[in-house]
Amino acid sequence: MKKFNKIFLSLLFIAGLNFSQAQTAAKKSADDSGKISLTAFVPEQTEKIPDGAAGMLTNKINQILSQNGMGSSAYNSRFIITANIVVLTKDLTATAPPMTAMTLEVTLVIGDGFEGRKFASHTVTVKGVGTNENKGYMEAIKLINPKNPEIQSFVASGKSKIIEYYNSNCANIIKQAKALEQQNKLDEAIYMLTSVPDASADCFNKAMAAAEPLYKKQIDKECKTRLMEATTLWNANQTVDAANQAGELLSAIDPQSSCFGEVKVLSAKIGKRVQEIDKREWKYKVDSEIGLEKDRIKAIRDIGVAYGNGQPKTVNYNVRGWW
Structure with a gap:
């Protein structure tokens, strides 16, 4: 009977997850694009540009994402938005002091930086005048308007192609995660599954259903590790400091993990001893309400985000032939 109940609850969770995501997709379709994140990537330019201008170009790309409802990825995602600048004219003005006038052709591209596939592009021409070349570049880049209808259309087209990618490759993504x-690369598998955006509703639901058992394995593994560390700490030195160190470990354990019963036993033992030696309640009392079903999707995604943030900060994206 217990085994049946566990299976039933698991199926109920997945069904509830699917229903919840379907509701989200129906009620918040206007916000779907905000759930696709891209990495802003400025490669070595066709013409070398000053560092200050390169930094402003990256900021402008992030503005284009945020002001058009897209997310800016904190780690190196598969999909990127990038830009290349070609100098059309560069002149010194006949003013005193002389100024540098720049005319720039800026080509924006959204694509798959891993496979080198271009999804959408848009070229804009901007002009800027500054006291030197760097400032001339920067003044021109400032004039790129993220709310320009053509840029909005460019972003929408890129978003559509990314959703199409996930819809077409969903089965393969899940297969790779299972491999x-x-x-035993659970973090990486969860990262792959949680990279599927909500905007691809059907694939997102399938990916989250596939991530659920992986998440369970991961929290069970972490539970055993943290419980062992906390037990070792406490057994070695039963002081308030040792109790607090053990408490930090125990409080990070998901209540849905398989060894949580042992966590509660150790927590109660430590709390009782702290009461005896310190005459006050232990501040690290384990809360069995943390990490319940309503927080499960976020908890699963947090593992994926943590894995992504731990990856190398520089990636050799393939943008050959994009300009």
């Missing part, structure tokens, strides 16, 4: 699971 990573077999290699």
Whole structure:
């Protein structure tokens, strides 16, 4: 009976997850694009540009994302938005002091930086005048308007192609995640599954259903590790400091993990001893309400985000032939 109940609850969770995501997709379709994140990437330019101008170009790309409802990825995602600048004219003005006048052709591209596939592009021409070349570049880049209808159309087209990618490759993404699971690379598998955006509703639901058992394995693994560390700390030195160190470990354990019963036993033991030696309630009392079903999607995604943030900060994206 217990085994049946566990299976039933698991199926109920997945069904509820699917229903919840379907409701979200129906009620918030206007916000779907905000759930697709791209990495802003400025490669080595056709013509070398000053560092200050390159930094402003990156900021402008992020503005284009945020002001058009897209997310800016904190880590190196598969999909990127990038730009290349070609100098059309560069002149010194006949003013005193002389100024540098720049005319720039800026080509924006959204695509798959891993496979080198271009999804959408848009070229804009801007002019700027500054006291030197760097400032001339920067003044021109400032004039790129993220709310320009043509830029909005460009972003929408890129978003559509990304959703199409996930819809077409969903089965393969889940297959790759399962292969990573077999290699005991649970973090990476969860990262791959949680990279699927909400905007691809059908694939998102399938990916989250596939991520659920991986998440369970991961929290069970972490529970055993943290419980062992906390037990070792406490057994070695039963002081308030040791109790607090153990408490930090225990409080990070998901209540849905398989060894949480042992966590509660150790927590109660430590709390009782702290009361005896310190005459006050232990501040690290384990809360069994943390991490319940309503927080599960966020908890699963947090593992993926943590894995992504731990990856190398520089990636050799393939943008050959994009300009």
